[in-house]
Amino acid sequence: MNISRLWAVAHISLWLVLLAVFSCISAPKIFERGPAATPARIGDESFHSTNSFLEFATGAKQASRPLIAFFDLAPPGAKILVLAREDDPLSSLLAKVSAYLAWPHPVEIVDLAPARKPRINIAALDFNSAAEVVLCRVDAPPGLAPGKRLGAGFELVFLATSKS
Amino acid sequence: MRTLQILAALSTIFAAGFGTFGLMVRDPRRFHIAEQFSISWLCGAGVVSLSIWLFGLFLNHEALFVAVNVLCVALPLAAWKAGRSFGFRSPRRLNPFEWILLLIVVGDVLIVGYLAFAHTLGWDGLLVWEIKARYAFENSGVLPNAYFQDAGRAFSHPEYPLAIPYAELWIYLWLGESTQFWAKLIFPIFYLSGVILLVAISARLTGKLWTGLVAAIVLSLIPQITVQPGSAVVGYADFPLSVFYLAACGYLLCATTSDHADFLRIFAACLACLPWLKREGAILWVIAAGCGAFAIWHAKKSPKWFGILLPGLCVIVGWRIYLQQLQATTAADFAPVNFATLSANIHRLVPILSALAAELTNTDNWGLFWFIAAVAAVYVVRQYRDARSVIFVTAVTVPLTLYALIYLFSGWTDYQRHLELSLCRLLMHITPFACLGLPAVLASLRQKFYRSPQETQVRIAACEEPYPERTPEIDFA
Numbered sequence: 141m142n143i144s145r146l147w148a149v150a151h152i153s154l155w156l157v158l159l160a161v162f163s164c165i166s167a168p169k170i171f172e173r174g175p176a177a178t179p180a181r182i183g184d185e186s187f188h189s190t191n192s193f194l195e196f197a198t199g200a201k202q203a204s205r206p207l208i209a210f211f212d213l214a215p216p217g218a219k220i221l222v223l224a225r226e227d228d229p230l231s232s233l234l235a236k237v238s239a240y241l242a243w244p245h246p247v248e249i250v251d252l253a254p255a256r257k258p259r260i261n262i263a264a265l266d267f268n269s270a271a272e273v274v275l276c277r278v279d280a281p282p283g284l285a286p287g288k289r290l291g292a293g294f295e296l297v298f299l300a301t302s303k304s
Numbered sequence: 305m306r307t308l309q310i311l312a313a314l315s316t317i318f319a320a321g322f323g324t325f326g327l328m329v330r331d332p333r334r335f336h337i338a339e340q341f342s343i344s345w346l347c348g349a350g351v352v353s354l355s356i357w358l359f360g361l362f363l364n365h366e367a368l369f370v371a372v373n374v375l376c377v378a379l380p381l382a383a384w385k386a387g388r389s390f391g392f393r394s395p396r397r398l399n400p401f402e403w404i405l406l407l408i409v410v411g412d413v414l415i416v417g418y419l420a421f422a423h424t425l426g427w428d429g430l431l432v433w434e435i436k437a438r439y440a441f442e443n444s445g446v447l448p449n450a451y452f453q454d455a456g457r458a459f460s461h462p463e464y465p466l467a468i469p470y471a472e473l474w475i476y477l478w479l480g481e482s483t484q485f486w487a488k489l490i491f492p493i494f495y496l497s498g499v500i501l502l503v504a505i506s507a508r509l510t511g512k513l514w515t516g517l518v519a520a521i522v523l524s525l526i527p528q529i530t531v532q533p534g535s536a537v538v539g540y541a542d543f544p545l546s547v548f549y550l551a552a553c554g555y556l557l558c559a560t561t562s563d564h565a566d567f568l569r570i571f572a573a574c575l576a577c578l579p580w581l582k583r584e585g586a587i588l589w590v591i592a593a594g595c596g597a598f599a600i601w602h603a604k605k606s607p608k609w610f611g612i613l614l615p616g617l618c619v620i621v622g623w624r625i626y627l628q629q630l631q632a633t634t635a636a637d638f639a640p641v642n643f644a645t646l647s648a649n650i651h652r653l654v655p656i657l658s659a660l661a662a663e664l665t666n667t668d669n670w671g672l673f674w675f676i677a678a679v680a681a682v683y684v685v686r687q688y689r690d691a692r693s694v695i696f697v698t699a700v701t702v703p704l705t706l707y708a709l710i711y712l713f714s715g716w717t718d719y720q721r722h723l724e725l726s727l728c729r730l731l732m733h734i735t736p737f738a739c740l741g742l743p744a745v746l747a748s749l750r751q752k753f754y755r756s757p758q759e760t761q762v763r764i765a766a767c768e769e770p771y772p773e774r775t776p777e778i779d780f781a
Contacts, residue, residue, distance in 0.1 A: 152749045158676060159522070166525040166671035173531040188485040189424040189434070236431050239457055243439055244448070247456035 193237050197230045197277075198291025204241060210288070210296050211242045211272065218271030220247045223262075223278050227253040234276035234294055245271075252278050273297040306479065310486065313478035314493075316376040317471070320355075321348025323379025327386065328569040335566075337392040339504040342497035343570060346551055349490070349544075350577040352376065353470035354619075356445065364444035369477050398513070405517035412524035413499055417492040419530065420537035425484055429539020434487050435460045436469035441476040452632035463627050463634045465619075467580040468541045488539055495536045498547035498736050499523065505554035506743035509561070509692075515743030522676070523739050528669040534729040542732045545581040545588070548574045550736040552592045553699040557740070560599050560691045571596060572612035579620045584707070588733060589616045591702050595695045602691045636715045637722070649712045652719060659723045660708045669728050673735070680741030687748050696741065703734050 184191055187204035194203040211220060220242045224235035239247040248270070252260055262281045267273065273284065277293035280286070287297030321344035326332065328347075332340065352372060359371045384390070398406065425434055435457075440447045447469075452462045472487040479486060499520045506516030523529060529536055529543065536543035552574035559567035575592050578585040593613045600609045639645045664674040681700060685693040707730040716722040 148749075155745060155749060158672070158679075159518075162522065162672040162676060163525055165667050166527060166673075169527045169668060169671070170525065170531050173527070185483040185485040186481060188483070189430045190484065192424040193430070233427070236459055239459070240431060240435050240438075243442070244450070246454060249456060249459070 198294040200291030214271035220245045221270035222249045222274045224276040225253045226251045231277035238274045309478045313475045317348035320351040320376040326383025329566045333391045338500045342500040345497045349471045353467045356470045360446040368445045409520045420492045426538030433468045437472035438482045441482045452630040458633045458635045465580045494544040510743045510747035515746040519739045519742045541582045542729045546733045576615035638713045639715045677738040680745045683745045
């Protein structure tokens with residue numbers, strides 16, 4: 141076998157090894173995560189993802205439609221106030237899913253994270269401008285009437301009948 | 305009934321795409337049927353989403369639905385009336401090695417399809433993309449103006465373009481309801497299209513089908529593409545954008561080796577869709593358009609060919625004007641791009657480059673992919689030594705550089721968190737295209753092995769290229 145043929149064999153071997161190492165590194169990671177994706181029960185096709193998110197964050201099953209029904213209690217055009225903490229991923233997720241489901245009501249997401257600058261003074265919040273308040277893994281502000289719990293750390297408070 | 309509705313939704317997208325393909329391409333028999341399927345899907349998704357947006361400026365409800373359906377049917381009819389021939393290149397017999405590789409690729413695609421339906425939509429898949437489809441569906445097929453001005457929903461990036469949401473909306477319009485489960489249907493089709501185009505373009509460039517099949521297997525083994533957050537299966541726009549970029553730049557590479565204008569026309573169509581997929585698509589458009597301009601200039605084509613860059617520019621400008629007219633709110637992810645911001649944030653440069661290096665070597669997301677891609681890029685440059693190597697290197701390295709540098713303008717207080725959350729998804733945009741380097745390596749290895757030294761010397765003495773191309777399309781056919 142001449143030198144150039146040897147060089148070619150070495151070259152090909154190098155690439156075979158490289159591709160084999162690539163496969164050995166990547167394949168386990170894919171098989172590790174792939175089976176984790178056991179099919180979520182389809183349930184309500186319309187809210188397949190939001191139901192899954194809400195169940196993940198609060199434990200409440202099939203919670204999207206009850207949440208929409210709660211938002212529908214507010215007068216058309218009335219604002220929904222969502223209190224959450226951006227430094228808590230679950231709280232942030234709940235706030236955004238609430239905003240998603242609250243359409244067509246306008247929403248205001250208030251970030252109560254202690255590290256937020258400028259920090260929001262919860263006592264100074266104006267609840268008169270909102271028809272409903274959603275508490276996403278945050279303590280209820282003083283003076284706010286207790287609401288309806290929809291899973292752990294997720295509370296819905298109906299404030300008034302005709303604020304807009 | 306539901307199956308029929310879904311089939312109708314997909315068929316109309318394919319019909320629109322096939323009609324567009326038929327109108328663009330002079331000789332469809334140069335394209336394999338699988339390649340036509342993929343190009344039709346990409347063109348169809350672009351045409352249907354753009355037409356919903358444009359017709360939606362004047363129509364809504366059933367009128368909008370009927371108008372878009374009429375367009376979907378009219379496009380293939382127009383291609384037929386224009387005298388364009390339909391047909392495709394007959395597949396050639398595969399050898400046993402290619403059959404084995406093909407079966408692995410088919411298995412990969414089936415697994416990705418399964419994963420797409422096993423997963424829910426991801427965070428952005430739901431809260432940035434599907435949200436627009438749902439709100440548009442609830443507002444008679446048109447995104448309400450109030451949504452664009454809604455500061456409370458700025459997290460959902462109302463300013464992002466509408467290719468993905470309106471492709472999902474098209475399924476909703478056919479189903480008569482918005483369903484998060486069926487919205488996911490389009491993503492495995494984008495994956496399948498990407499795989500087919502990777503194989504087809506590789507085969508065209510190297511003349512070897514098996515090299516493209518190996519590249520497709522490598523693509524499926526990248527965790528960030530198939531299983532990580534933001535992957536091809538969770539409803540994000542990043543993977544579809546990467547498929548359009550692969551198609552645009554891949555067919556541009558084909559155009560540099562062939563005098564056939566059809567490749568340039570497909571390049572133009574996919575180029576125009578880039579800024580319609582995602583905001584970063586405008587950056588990719590600039591790079592791909594630059595490569596296209598270089599290819600046209602290098603091939604000394606008529607200046608009229610520079611006109612193929614205009615449709616994408618129209619999309620960018622049209623969308624900007626639309627957002628300005630609506631006074632759309634924008635999420636403050638980035639500060640204004642100006643010299644003051646640059647000088648204020650220049651201290652971020654080293655941490656950003658470190659983060660980029662860390663991401664490229666992150667085996668959890670990429671395995672050894674970027675190492676292999678870098679070595680393969682060296683092979684491409686050594687092997688092609690013409691406009692193709694310039695285009696390939698530019699189309700891979702410039703987006704990498706620009707994507708890193710945009711974090712100099714990050715509006716996040718913790719810009720490193722911003723990097724950490726989004727850089728891996730930005731790198732996805734160029735991943736399928738970067739895979740094209742691997743077939744070049746594999747083809748050259750085979751040539752190295754089978755060529756005798758005497759043959760090499762004769763070729764060099766005769767001033768032939770050391771690694772002459774076979775007629776690439778013969779092998780793919």
